Amino acid sequence: MVNLFSLAETAKDCELCPLAKQGRTQVVFGDGNPNAEIMFIGEGPGFHEDKQGKPFVGAAGKLLTQLLGSIGLRREDVYIANVVKCRPPQNRDPKPEEIEICTNQYLFSQIEAIKPKVIATLGRFASAVVLGLKDVSMGRVHGQKFKREGRYIVPIYHPAAALHSRANLEPLYEDFRKLKEYLEEEPEIVQEIETKAEQLGLF
Numbered sequence: 172m173v174n175l176f177s178l179a180e181t182a183k184d185c186e187l188c189p190l191a192k193q194g195r196t197q198v199v200f201g202d203g204n205p206n207a208e209i210m211f212i213g214e215g216p217g218f219h220e221d222k223q224g225k226p227f228v229g230a231a232g233k234l235l236t237q238l239l240g241s242i243g244l245r246r247e248d249v250y251i252a253n254v255v256k257c258r259p260p261q262n263r264d265p266k267p268e269e270i271e272i273c274t275n276q277y278l279f280s281q282i283e284a285i286k287p288k289v290i291a292t293l294g295r296f297a298s299a300v301v302l303g304l305k306d307v308s309m310g311r312v313h314g315q316k317f318k319r320e321g322r323y324i325v326p327i328y329h330p331a332a333a334l335h336s337r338a339n340l341e342p343l344y345e346d347f348r349k350l351k352e353y354l355e356e357e358p359e360i361v362q363e364i365e366t367k368a369e370q371l372g373l374f
């Protein structure tokens with residue numbers, strides 16, 4: 172059985188992938204309730220996250236807290252993590268090698284330890300990684316539920332998208348209302364990812 176706290180301890184000094192030597196201040200492992208029913212997964216730490224050692228603490232993080240509040244949740248109720256635990260230089264996308272190493276070493280074990288009912292993936296990048304797809308169109312999949320290895324995966328828009336354009340705010344609130352519905356749903360209602368992905372022409 173995976174122990175979340177030992178995993179976090181191991182990650183602190185991790186140098187397994189090239190991101191260890193590319194200017195990170197610290198490893199941002201994840202934060203929140205280890206028994207959360209819902210886990211949020213973003214792409215990787217940004218400037219503020221790298222400095223403070225916690226995920227989603229900048230402007231996008233503040234909006235995430237508000238969105239959680241809109242469905243009656245506090246940050247302490249959920250668990251928040253990223254695909255990669257170290258900040259990529261200039262906020263570039265993490266490379267395939269970095270993603271493979273970091274997810275195999277940490278993210279998948281975090282999910283196994285927390286056992287969330289719902290995993291909400293924030294934005295296109297994290298959604299593709301967690302769904303195990305090469306790419307996804309957020310316009311087509313956001314707010315929908317998929318099932319992979321017994322868990323619900325729900326791609327939602329990244330809060331940063333709403334910081335750039337207010338027009339993206341309402342779809343984001345709508346995604347959160349869906350998350351609340353899924354949290355209250357019986358597991359049998361959720362469709363298998365293969366079926367849904369085929370319908371959407373993702374394969």
Ligand code: SF4
Pocket residue numbers: 182185186187188189190191198255256257269272273276
């Ligand atoms: S990104 Fe992940 S695998 Fe790479 S050094 Fe950081 S913690 Fe280790």
